[in-house]
Amino acid sequence: MSKLKPGISTQDHHTGNIKAPLILVEYGDFECPHCRHAHQLMKRLLKEWGDALHFVFRNFPLREVHPKAYPSAIAAEAAGRQNKFWEMHDLIFENQSSLSTDFLMSLANQIGLDNRQFKEDMKSEAIRKKIDMDFESGIRSGVNGTPTFFLNGAYLSSYDESYESLVDAIQHKLQEV
Numbered sequence: 001m002s003k004l005k006p007g008i009s010t011q012d013h014h015t016g017n018i019k020a021p022l023i024l025v026e027y028g029d030f031e032c033p034h035c036r037h038a039h040q041l042m043k044r045l046l047k048e049w050g051d052a053l054h055f056v057f058r059n060f061p062l063r064e065v066h067p068k069a070y071p072s073a074i075a076a077e078a079a080g081r082q083n084k085f086w087e088m089h090d091l092i093f094e095n096q097s098s099l100s101t102d103f104l105m106s107l108a109n110q111i112g113l114d115n116r117q118f119k120e121d122m123k124s125e126a127i128r129k130k131i132d133m134d135f136e137s138g139i140r141s142g143v144n145g146t147p148t149f150f151l152n153g154a155y156l157s158s159y160d161e162s163y164e165s166l167v168d169a170i171q172h173k174l175q176e177v
Contacts, residue, residue, distance in 0.1 A: 004150040008025070013057050015054075015055050016055045017052070017053065017054055021052060024151055025150040027058050030066075030092045035146050036096050041163050041166060043090075044163060053170070059135060071101065072092050074128070076089050078121035079113060091107045092107065105119075151170070
């Protein structure tokens with residue numbers, strides 16, 4: 001696996017301390033059960049490592065095996081246009097078994113999005129291009145499954161779906177910083 005390509009930009013969705021010494025990037029698929037598990041780990045990691053960690057999510061919908069992943073990514077990006085990406089991101093993962101167009105619309109209502117704007121953004125070619133760019137950056141970075149993580153630009157090979165594997169990688173990287 002190679003390095004993260006391209007690096008973090010203003011097009012990425014960020015959360016956590018923007019000046020943190022550690023930047024963790026996830027390539028994720030909203031319908032992937034392993035990503036749903038990783039989502040819970042990320043929430044815990046951000047809570048416990050707050051100031052030391054900056055988290056970035058990039059879309060990597062595996063359309064053939066997860067047909068609801070791409071529409072879900074569109075919904076999250078559309079919510080992002082109303083500054084609610086992370087709320088939609090979290091709700092999608094927390095309700096992964098219920099994904100459908102109608103359900104995504106109900107989530108938009110739940111987080112207080114402007115329905116007209118959300119529906120319009122769901123059709124946006126710019127949003128599709130952004131998701132495609134995320135996917136292409138994953139391909140360029142050597143991603144072939146989800147979730148895939150990069151820590152400070154380097155592929156995180158030690159992730160084994162456990163919280164401890166993430167903490168170990170972070171502690172090791174902090175010693176280098």
